[in-house]
Amino acid sequence: MLHRFYLGFNRFTTQSAQLNNIAATAAHWLTKVSALTSVVITTLALALSSGVQAQAQTQTINLYTTREPGLMKPLLEAFTAHTGIKVATVFLKDGLLERVKAEGVSSPADVLMAVDIGNLLDLSESKLFQAIHSEALNAAIPAPLRSNDGTWFAFSLRDRVLYADKSLKLESFRYEDLASPAYKGKVCIRSGQHPYNNALIASMIAHRGVAQTEQWLRGVKANLARKAAGGDRDVARDILGGICDLGLANAYYAGQMKTAATGTDARKWGDAIQVIRPTFAQTGGTFVNISGAGVAAHAPNKAGAIAFLKYLISPPAQNLYARVNFEYPVRQGVALDPTVESFGLLKADLTPLTEIAKHRKEASLLVDRLGFDR
Numbered sequence: 001m002l003h004r005f006y007l008g009f010n011r012f013t014t015q016s017a018q019l020n021n022i023a024a025t026a027a028h029w030l031t032k033v034s035a036l037t038s039v040v041i042t043t044l045a046l047a048l049s050s051g052v053q054a055q056a057q058t059q060t061i062n063l064y065t066t067r068e069p070g071l072m073k074p075l076l077e078a079f080t081a082h083t084g085i086k087v088a089t090v091f092l093k094d095g096l097l098e099r100v101k102a103e104g105v106s107s108p109a110d111v112l113m114a115v116d117i118g119n120l121l122d123l124s125e126s127k128l129f130q131a132i133h134s135e136a137l138n139a140a141i142p143a144p145l146r147s148n149d150g151t152w153f154a155f156s157l158r159d160r161v162l163y164a165d166k167s168l169k170l171e172s173f174r175y176e177d178l179a180s181p182a183y184k185g186k187v188c189i190r191s192g193q194h195p196y197n198n199a200l201i202a203s204m205i206a207h208r209g210v211a212q213t214e215q216w217l218r219g220v221k222a223n224l225a226r227k228a229a230g231g232d233r234d235v236a237r238d239i240l241g242g243i244c245d246l247g248l249a250n251a252y253y254a255g256q257m258k259t260a261a262t263g264t265d266a267r268k269w270g271d272a273i274q275v276i277r278p279t280f281a282q283t284g285g286t287f288v289n290i291s292g293a294g295v296a297a298h299a300p301n302k303a304g305a306i307a308f309l310k311y312l313i314s315p316p317a318q319n320l321y322a323r324v325n326f327e328y329p330v331r332q333g334v335a336l337d338p339t340v341e342s343f344g345l346l347k348a349d350l351t352p353l354t355e356i357a358k359h360r361k362e363a364s365l366l367v368d369r370l371g372f373d374r
């Protein structure tokens with residue numbers, strides 16, 4: 001697939017060179033005719049050369065992403081090495097949707113890339129993606145991990161797991177257990193409004209309804225050792241600091257911390273925790289969110305954007321997701337990072353993310369109503 005695109009790119013360059021030659025030959029012959037004709041020729045040559053320039057520009061794609069440069073850099077370099085297509089990247093902490101919306105039809109963005117199903121659906125519902133059909137993407141990405149209209153595709157999975165003090169004897173854990181009175185004053189977690197927790201709470205609503213989820217969340221709040229704030233890594237930091245014994249966080253942060261350089265804070269936090277994949281009592285599955293991307297609605301270089309998405313699902317790119325950022329590849333048969341593998345088998349909850357995402361608003365209102373973050 002990549003090879004085919006590369007050949008296409010070569011053919012394209014050849015055509016551009018031919019256009020240049022034709023323009024030069026025509027200019028040489030015709031300038032001998034008359035001054036008037038030479039004006040026409042100059043105009044013709046300019047038109048041809050600007051056409052060539054426009055074609056040369058298609059060798060670059062513009063990527064807008066909220067992903068961190070540390071992960072993207074190796075992926076982008078590998079893509080350029082494979083295809084010859086350069087990537088101009090706009091890294092955004094947030095405000096991706098607002099920016100693309102404001103740019104409208106003149107947006108230079110070719111690919112929009114984000115984490116969390118909610119962000120992808122927001123982009124999709126705002127019509128900022130265009131539908132594409134790619135057998136390669138459809139074959140490699142299981143149906144629940146892509147939109148059914150071809151607007152967005154998941155490229156990695158991110159499981160939300162339990163970080164626990166190593167002294168805790170835990171064989172297994174259910175998300176429901178986090179509300180158990182046994183853990184009073186022992187739980188650390190980030191804001192209930194953060195997209196990572198919002199999606200998890202929405203998932204609980206999908207399984208148990210709002211009333212039972214409210215009861216559960218009240219229990220979790222009653223167990224908090226500190227205000228629900230900070231980031232996922234802070235759960236490990238505060239377990240090491242003796243503030244709490246357990247909490248929820250994304251698995252890839254544990255991979256990062258446990259493999260950080262010896263002696264660094266990150267490594268000390270990572271070494272302080274054990275990672276357990278909790279499951280929902282009702283489905284026996286672990287909550288998994290996604291990172292993904294799609295072709296921008298007004299992509300100037302649609303072909304380049306599709307080539308990029310196809311690259312992201314290729315085994316080398318999927319391997320980078322696993323090795324550089326400790327995420328789960330969506331492609332079957334790509335090896336996990338050994339540290340992530342040591343967390344045990346991932347049995348993902350199979351409830352479609354689009355179903356879960358329908359409860360985002362209810363989850364957010366619930367967090368507000370309970371004053372979970374206060």
Ligand code: FE
Binds near residue numbers: 250
């Ligand atoms: Fe993250």
